[in-house]
Amino acid sequence: MTTMTDPPQESFRLSMLLNDTRYRSYTFQFIALLALVMAIAYLMSNMFANLRDQGLSLSWAFLGEPAGYDINQRLIEYTSQSTHWRATVVGVLNTLLVAFLACVSATVLGVIAGVLRLSNNWLVSKLMSAYVEAFRNVPVLIWIIIIFTIMTAVMPAPRAFRGDEPDATMLLGLFAFTNRGVYVPAPILGNPLFGSAAMGWLLILLGLVGSFFGAKALGAWASAKQELTGVRPTTWYFTLAIWFVPLIVLLTIMGLSWDIPALRGFNFGGGLTIRGSLIALWFALAIYTGAFIAENVRAGIQAINKGQSEAAASLGLRPGRIMNLVILPQALRVIIPPLISQYLNITKNSSLAIAVGYMDITGTLGGITLNQTGRAIECVLLLMLFYLTISLLISAVMNVYNTSVKLKER
Amino acid sequence: MADNQEEVKMKKTVLFGALTAAGLAAGAAAAGTLDDVKARGTLNCGVATGLVGFATPDANGEWQGFDVAVCRAVAAAVLGDATAVEFVPTTGKTRFTALASGEIDMLARNTTWTFSRDVDLKFTFVGVNYYDGQGFMVPKDLGVSSAKELDGATVCIQTGTTTELNLADFFRINGISYEPVPIETNAEAQQQYLAGACDVYTTDASGLAATRAAFEAPNDHVLLPEIISKEPLGPLVRHGDNEWGDVVRWTLNALISAEELGITSANISEMSAGTNNPEINRILGTEGTLGEMLGLDADWAAKAITAGGNYGEIFEKNIGESTPIGLARGLNAQWTDGGLLYSPPFR
Numbered sequence: 001m002t003t004m005t006d007p008p009q010e011s012f013r014l015s016m017l018l019n020d021t022r023y024r025s026y027t028f029q030f031i032a033l034l035a036l037v038m039a040i041a042y043l044m045s046n047m048f049a050n051l052r053d054q055g056l057s058l059s060w061a062f063l064g065e066p067a068g069y070d071i072n073q074r075l076i077e078y079t080s081q082s083t084h085w086r087a088t089v090v091g092v093l094n095t096l097l098v099a100f101l102a103c104v105s106a107t108v109l110g111v112i113a114g115v116l117r118l119s120n121n122w123l124v125s126k127l128m129s130a131y132v133e134a135f136r137n138v139p140v141l142i143w144i145i146i147i148f149t150i151m152t153a154v155m156p157a158p159r160a161f162r163g164d165e166p167d168a169t170m171l172l173g174l175f176a177f178t179n180r181g182v183y184v185p186a187p188i189l190g191n192p193l194f195g196s197a198a199m200g201w202l203l204i205l206l207g208l209v210g211s212f213f214g215a216k217a218l219g220a221w222a223s224a225k226q227e228l229t230g231v232r233p234t235t236w237y238f239t240l241a242i243w244f245v246p247l248i249v250l251l252t253i254m255g256l257s258w259d260i261p262a263l264r265g266f267n268f269g270g271g272l273t274i275r276g277s278l279i280a281l282w283f284a285l286a287i288y289t290g291a292f293i294a295e296n297v298r299a300g301i302q303a304i305n306k307g308q309s310e311a312a313a314s315l316g317l318r319p320g321r322i323m324n325l326v327i328l329p330q331a332l333r334v335i336i337p338p339l340i341s342q343y344l345n346i347t348k349n350s351s352l353a354i355a356v357g358y359m360d361i362t363g364t365l366g367g368i369t370l371n372q373t374g375r376a377i378e379c380v381l382l383l384m385l386f387y388l389t390i391s392l393l394i395s396a397v398m399n400v401y402n403t404s405v406k407l408k409e410r
Numbered sequence: 411m412a413d414n415q416e417e418v419k420m421k422k423t424v425l426f427g428a429l430t431a432a433g434l435a436a437g438a439a440a441a442g443t444l445d446d447v448k449a450r451g452t453l454n455c456g457v458a459t460g461l462v463g464f465a466t467p468d469a470n471g472e473w474q475g476f477d478v479a480v481c482r483a484v485a486a487a488v489l490g491d492a493t494a495v496e497f498v499p500t501t502g503k504t505r506f507t508a509l510a511s512g513e514i515d516m517l518a519r520n521t522t523w524t525f526s527r528d529v530d531l532k533f534t535f536v537g538v539n540y541y542d543g544q545g546f547m548v549p550k551d552l553g554v555s556s557a558k559e560l561d562g563a564t565v566c567i568q569t570g571t572t573t574e575l576n577l578a579d580f581f582r583i584n585g586i587s588y589e590p591v592p593i594e595t596n597a598e599a600q601q602q603y604l605a606g607a608c609d610v611y612t613t614d615a616s617g618l619a620a621t622r623a624a625f626e627a628p629n630d631h632v633l634l635p636e637i638i639s640k641e642p643l644g645p646l647v648r649h650g651d652n653e654w655g656d657v658v659r660w661t662l663n664a665l666i667s668a669e670e671l672g673i674t675s676a677n678i679s680e681m682s683a684g685t686n687n688p689e690i691n692r693i694l695g696t697e698g699t700l701g702e703m704l705g706l707d708a709d710w711a712a713k714a715i716t717a718g719g720n721y722g723e724i725f726e727k728n729i730g731e732s733t734p735i736g737l738a739r740g741l742n743a744q745w746t747d748g749g750l751l752y753s754p755p756f757r
Contacts, residue, residue: 068575070590080578149601157606179607180564180591265562266552266609267589276607277591357569357592368592371503371570374531 047377062373063088069368071359073275084369091364092386098278098360099347099390102285106346107339109286110293115323117298128294135291141352143288148280148356155179155276158267176261176268181275183261183268190255200254207246214242277358281350289346296338300331333406340398344391351387361386443515443647443654444488444705452494455481456514459499461596463620463728463735464520473497476728477518480539480645480662483714484516487661487706492717501595502570506531509648516658518645520614522572532649536659539644539721541741541750543637544576545615547622550632552609557636561586566599566608568592573613576639596621614641616729616737623734657704664693664711666753668720670744675719682712692756700756721751 017027051057063085070080075093078086117128135143156168158178170176176183189200218235226232261271304327312326313319353360354367361383370379447453457465457477465475473481478497486492498514509517510532520542521527523535546557546565554560557580567574569592581588591608593599600621603611611618615637622628645662647655668674671690673681684696691697695708704710718724725742729735743749 068578070574070578070581070588072589072591080582152602152605152607159606179605266560267562267564269562354569354592354594357594359592363569363592367503368569368574371506372575374506374526376507 051377058378059375060378062369062375062378065373067369068372071364073278073359084365084373087369088361088365088382091359091361094358094364095347095350095353095360095362096390098281098285098350098353098358101282102289102346102350103343105282105286106289106293106342109290110342111297113290113294114297115301117294118301132291132294135287136295138288140284140288140349141355143284144280144352144355147284148276151276151280152179158263161263161268170261174260178268179276180267181273181277182279183271183273185258185260186270186272188257188259190257191253203254204247204250207250211243211246215239218242275358277353277356280356281353281358285346285349289342289349292345293339293342296335296342297331299338300333300335301327303334304330329405330407333402336398336402336405340395340402343394343398347390347394348387443651444657447488447515447654451489452496453481453485453488453516454496454498454514455484456498456500456505456508456517456519457481458519459501459595461520461617461620462624463733463737464616465497465499465518474728476540476724477520477645479718479724479728480518480665481516482717483665484658484661486717487664487710487714488657490707490713492713502568506533509533509646512648515654516645516647520617520643521646523642523644523646524572527646533646534649534652534655535644535646536655537644537662538642538750539662540616540642542614542616542641542643544573544612544639544641545618545637546634547603547611547618547631548609548634549606550630554634557634557638558584558586560588560610562588563609564589564591564607565610565612566591566593566603567612568596568599569594571613572639572641577612580638600624614643616643616735619737620729620735623736653705657706660704660756661711661714663753664714664756665721665724666744666751667693667756668711668715669722669751670746670753673715673720675716675723678712678715682709689756698757 017023064083066081067084067087068080069087071078071087071090073094074090075097076086076090078090113128113131116124117132119125119128155177156179158176158180160167161170161176161178168178174185189197218238222233222235259270261268261273264270308326308330309322312322317325350360351362351366354363357363365379365386366383370376373379455478457473457475460466461475463475465473465477468474473495481495481497482492485495498508500508500514500517500519505517505519505521506527508514517533518539520540522542523538527533528535546560548554548560560581565577565588567577567590574590574592577588577590591602593602596613596617599611599613602608604625611621613621615633618633622631622633625631645658647658667689671687671693673690673693678694681690682694682696685691688697692700694712695701695710699708701708701710707713719727722744725737725739726732729737731738739747739749741750743751745752
């Protein structure tokens with residue numbers, strides 16, 4: 001008979017921290033962590049000691065004091081009597097605005113260029129290679145300055161629009177392209193429901209969201225019908241109606257009118273102003289990052305086995321539908337992860353805004369506020385915190401999206 | 411905000427505790443700039459990145475200008491060599507950090523002496539070498555004759571300076587609107603202004619004159635009569651090193667006194683032999699021990715004056731009416747001529 005013996009009860013000995021492979025890695029990780037904490041503590045204490053020697057101390061009280069300077073582009077109410085904190089928020093919103101615009105346009109541009117680079121048309125694919133190589137190999141700061149300088153030098157000054165026979169005229173009498181920026185008509189709600197114009201716009205936004213879900217439901221209904229009968233009902237005019245009828249009704253009720261820009265005094269007044277600095281920064285970030293995204297898209301598409309497109313072709317799909325229905329959905333799982341870092345790059349590169357005088361957060365908090373108050377450490381800490389938060393948020397959102405499109409392995 | 415401060419204080423206590431426990435000492439030598447400069451053999455002087463007349467490298471790469479001359483005078487007084495200066499170009503944004511961190515020993519970069527810079531940023535302004543005020547420049551064909559007619563104008567400003575605060579105040583007080591276009595450097599501002607991207611360029615009147623002098627057609631642009639601020643520009647050093655502050659202060663005063671007393675670069679060797687004016691003798695070191703009190707050679711002031719001449723000579727050579735910049739002495743005349751330059755006595 002064989003007897004089962006219990007393995008001897010192992011007791012933990014200190015030497016196992018080094019000798020036992022189960023614990024050794026923890027030991028080293030702990031030592032590394034300790035060293036890191038010590039290093040940071042040393043640097044921090046050094047900073048505080050130096051500050052104390054110079055008779056300075058960290059204080060965030062300056063954020064509550066009047067800023068004293070004006071900002072040309074502000075998405076919220078702001079005057080020179082507002083606080084430094086409000087100036088910071090104005091800067092944050094400007095950063096987010098340009099980052100959002102640049103992310104959207106860089107994606108559109110990058111996907112188009114990436115797909116076209118694989119085109120069978122020799123001219124188109126070579127043109128796209130030229131675009132990618134030219135733009136990703138020159139620093140983005142140079143592109144920002146080039147676009148800004150060209151705008152300033154080539155476009156007419158508002159002065160040129162003056163007089164009986166002006167050197168420059170407005171496009172269709174509605175749009176003015178000047179070297180200070182582009183002036184476009186602004187929509188005005190003459191009779192907004194619930195009092196304020198902001199509420200009116202919110203209502204319209206809600207209407208659009210409703211239309212979106214309406215259109216989606218219609219699509220689902222059509223698909224279900226197709227499953228049942230094999231024939232997809234024609235729905236495009238319903239879709240159009242769902243999108244536009246509520247919008248037009250809402251706008252008519254609230255009395256939409258257009259504020260058309262016109263020369264007033266030194267400058268164009270009225271309408272919406274898209275400043276040259278915003279345009280330069282936005283375009284430069286979009287075309288520069290678009291070139292990188294184009295390469296991501298190309299890599300993603302080329303990662304899909306050729307058999308996939310051949311199989312799709314043998315089913316009788318046209319090349320455009322092969323790309324949209326078969327290739328791109330599979331390529332997305334390769335494209336999305338590097339796309340996240342491109343979005344992060346856009347957000348961080350937007351801090352080059354000061355080169356063209358665009359008042360982003362680096363321009364307000366990290367620029368004028370820092371200068372006028374001399375609170376460099378506080379301002380830079382806040383800046384770091386802001387960029388870190390935004391970057392982590394973008395990562396989180398994009399990772400959720402990535403999870404939803406990645407290959408579902410069963 | 412009080413909560414924040416409390417928090418910071420707490421963190422500090424913890425960190426200081428850690429500091430003591432670890433026995434780490436953070437060394438930051440506050441005093442002894444004079445000894446540092448002597449030991450190094452060169453003076454690190456912060457200047458503008460390029461403003462014609464005030465600080466700009468010439469065709470040979472030699473720094474020239476009104477502010478540069480102050481650096482050279484200090485180097486001559488301390489080291490006996492007006493060329494022993496390491497010029498560090500600073501922008502409106504980087505200048506204070508450069509000085510506070512010790513990267514430069516002194517800053518001579520048309521910097522306005524203000525309360526908060528003196529008290530809050532912990533700098534010592536040793537005097538005023540140019541009394542300035544903020545002005546406006548507009549193209550002549552705009553037909554503007556007063557800054558009060560600038561309602562709705564687009565204004566180019568150099569960011570990070572007192573000018574953007576003055577500008578905001580001026581337009582606010584007069585109840586007129588404007589659109590600021592912040593610009594990083596003078597050169598860019600010039601380009602934007604000339605392209606018509608802004609109607610007005612504003613900065614210190616001396617800077618406007620210097621900028622206009624570099625235009626192709628200076629006469630197409632006018633300076634408006636309004637001066638909207640007081641801008642006493644002067645060299646500054648860090649708080650807490652009074653010996654070094656004294657050296658820079660009295661070097662500047664020596665240049666001003668030299669003009670008042672008629673000491674010029676032409677007659678200084680003759681006067682150094684001794685004159686019957688005791689104050690001249692004390693400045694030039696043939697009488698008394700003023701140099702020794704500063705920790706310098708007896709002929710420190712003589713060397714400083716020899717470097718570029720007295721205040722008046724420096725002014726005429728760099729920014730005076732015979733130069734393209736063409737600034738009149740105005741407020742910067744000696745007090746005996748109705749100006750504001752008034753050096754305390756050397757005794």
